[in-house]
Amino acid sequence: MPPLTDLVACPQCDTLHLAGDLPVHARAHCQRCGLVIATSRPTAIAQVLSLALTAFVLMIAAVSFPFLALDVQGRNNSISVIEAVMAFDDGIALLLAFAIAGFIVVLPLVRLGAIIYAIGPLVRGAPIRRGAKAAFALAEALRPWSMAEIFIVGVSVALIKVSGIATVTFGPAFWAFAGLVVITVLKDQLICRFSIWQALEQQPH
Ligand SMILES: [Zn+2]
Incomplete structure (x- = not known):
């Protein structure tokens, strides 16, 4: 189980994802509903x-x-x-x-x-x-x-x-x-x- 601080919940469907560093100008989408969870600009x-x-x-x-x-x-x-x-x-x-x-x-x-x-x-x-x-x-x-x-x-x-x-x-x-x-x-x-x-x-x- 990863530490809680490394987890991010989708604001729409609550699916938990493991947070990582995004490359610049990339977007992270929810795997289940597709909502953009994080962007890196x-x-x-x-x-x-x-x-x-x-x-x-x-x-x-x-x-x-x-x-x-x-x-x-x-x-x-x-x-x-x-x-x-x-x-x-x-x-x-x-x-x-x-x-x-x-x-x-x-x-x-x-x-x-x-x-x-x-x-x-x-x-x-x-x-x-x-x-x-x-x-x-x-x-x-x-x-x-x-x-x-x-x-x-x-x-x-x-x-x-x-x-x-x-x-x-x-x-x-x-x-x-x-x-x-x-x-x-x-x-x-x-x-x-x-x-x-x-x-x-x-x-x-
Ligand atoms: Zn979602």
């Missing part, structure tokens, strides 16, 4: 870091700039995500507002912040920060709960309905959110959890 961690930083900036823009403007019979109204969340101010709607703000803004920001905190020093080859492993584990645990991309799909569906009765103009924040969705997908594709964990384990504290 020296620049991958730097790419993930730059995408996470980009997403962080886009997220700030997405919540602070006007999200959309409605024009109904000459009356124009524009609103940002923060203003929309603050508009719910009583009873059960307030709870809903907190939930929306949490899932589409706070959790994604915490997740991005945790990734940047954990892998930032790795890119420079510096010793890892205190709690970097916990931060990366937190980012992984939050992955199913950060829902910025689901929000943009929901909003788009609602807007198609509204566009029948009012003229809808998308503000800068809408495009920031749209960019954010693309960046998030790219980042989650590029991220090789196995090599990041390995790098975190190997670096001195």
Whole structure:
């Protein structure tokens, strides 16, 4: 039985594999389901870091700039995500507002912040920060709960309905959110959890 630290489980089907050093630019697939378990691209961690930083900036823009403007019979109204969340101010709607703000803004920001905190020093080859492993584990645990991309799909569906009765103009924040969705997908594709964990384990504290 090899030591536990040499084993890696497929994130999809839990099949155990023996971890070895990959040649540069190679990929390791799961033997049972074919999922890519590890890739070895020296620049991958730097790419993930730059995408996470980009997403962080886009997220700030997405919540602070006007999200959309409605024009109904000459009356124009524009609103940002923060203003929309603050508009719910009583009873059960307030709870809903907190939930929306949490899932589409706070959790994604915490997740991005945790990734940047954990892998930032790795890119420079510096010793890892205190709690970097916990931060990366937190980012992984939050992955199913950060829902910025689901929000943009929901909003788009609602807007198609509204566009029948009012003229809808998308503000800068809408495009920031749209960019954010693309960046998030790219980042989650590029991220090789196995090599990041390995790098975190190997670096001195
Ligand atoms: Zn598998």
